[in-house]
Amino acid sequence: MKIAMEIRCPKCKSTLKRVEYEDLFIFVCPRGDGSWVNGNDLGEIVKRRDAKISQKIFEAVEKDISPKNIETQVLTKDIKCPICGADCEKINYSYSSGIIIDHCPNGCGVWLDSGELEKIQAFSEFWDRKATEIMAEKGIVLDFDDEAGRKRKGLFGNLLNSIYEKFLG
Numbered sequence: 001m002k003i004a005m006e007i008r009c010p011k012c013k014s015t016l017k018r019v020e021y022e023d024l025f026i027f028v029c030p031r032g033d034g035s036w037v038n039g040n041d042l043g044e045i046v047k048r049r050d051a052k053i054s055q056k057i058f059e060a061v062e063k064d065i066s067p068k069n070i071e072t073q074v075l076t077k078d079i080k081c082p083i084c085g086a087d088c089e090k091i092n093y094s095y096s097s098g099i100i101i102d103h104c105p106n107g108c109g110v111w112l113d114s115g116e117l118e119k120i121q122a123f124s125e126f127w128d129r130k131a132t133e134i135m136a137e138k139g140i141v142l143d144f145d146d147e148a149g150r151k152r153k154g155l156f157g158n159l160l161n162s163i164y165e166k167f168l169g
Contacts, residue, residue, distance in 0.1 A: 007027050007036060007082045007083065008082050009029040009031070009033055009034070009082070010036075010079045010080050010081075010082050010088075010102075010111055011029065011033040011034065011079075012029065012031050012033050014029060014030055014031055015030075016028060016029055016030075016035075016036055016082070017029075017030055021045065021051065021117075022044070022045045022048040022049075022050050022051055023048065023050070024041050024044060024045060025038070026038070026041070026045075026117075027082075029114075032114050033113070033114060034111060034112050034113040034114050034116065035111075035112050035114075035117060036082055036109055036110075036111055036112075037109050037110050037112060037117070038108070038109040039107060039108065039109055040107075041109070042109075042110055042112075042120070045117070045121070046120060046121060046124045049121070049125065051118075051121065053118050053121050053122050053125070054118070057115075057118050057119060057122050058122045058125075058126070060119075060122075061119055061122040061123050061126055062122075062126055064098070065123075065126060068092065068096055068097065068098030069092075069096060070092050070098065070100065072089070072090040072091055072092055072100065073090075075090040075100065077089065077090065079102040079111050081104040081106065081108050081109070081111075082111075083104065083108035083109065084104065084106050084108050086104055086105055086106050086108075087105075088102035088103055088104050088105070088110075088111055089102070089103050089104075089105055090102060090103075091103045091110075093116075093120055093123070094123065094124070094127075097119075097120070097123050099116055099119050099120055099123065101116060101120075
């Protein structure tokens with residue numbers, strides 16, 4: 001027997017719509033309040049990079065790229081996990097992005113306010129591109145299996161694989 005669970009928006013309480021995004025399923029508020037990303041799927045979404053992010057979002061992220069240290073412990077926990085009901089913890093994505101996301105302490109997933117998913121993708125792509133430029137300037141070359149492999153893993157994943165293979169493999 002299959003049990004269907006309705007996932008409710010932690011802001012407006014409407015039923016979230018299940019949509020495919022980057023070959024994974026996320027749950028989107030029909031009123032536009034944000035989206036719920038299950039478990040560790042956010043990392044997978046960031047790695048895949050198939051979704052087209054608007055140039056406007058890239059420009060906004062690049063314009064405001066300086067590190068932002070925000071004391072997330074003092075922010076009000078105003079989002080409850082739509083899966084388990086726990087108070088979600090505020091986290092500064094990638095430690096200094098300034099994009100504050102709501103993370104379930106039980107690992108159910110993350111709540112992203114409207115537009116934050118695209119900002120996270122633009123932020124990650126910006127730093128991946130920047131790291132590639134700096135490595136090229138320094139003459140550092142990483143061996144990638146192929147462009148598709150790099151696209152799936154991202155620069156950081158391939159960097160770790162290259163280091164592992166060079167020193168431990």
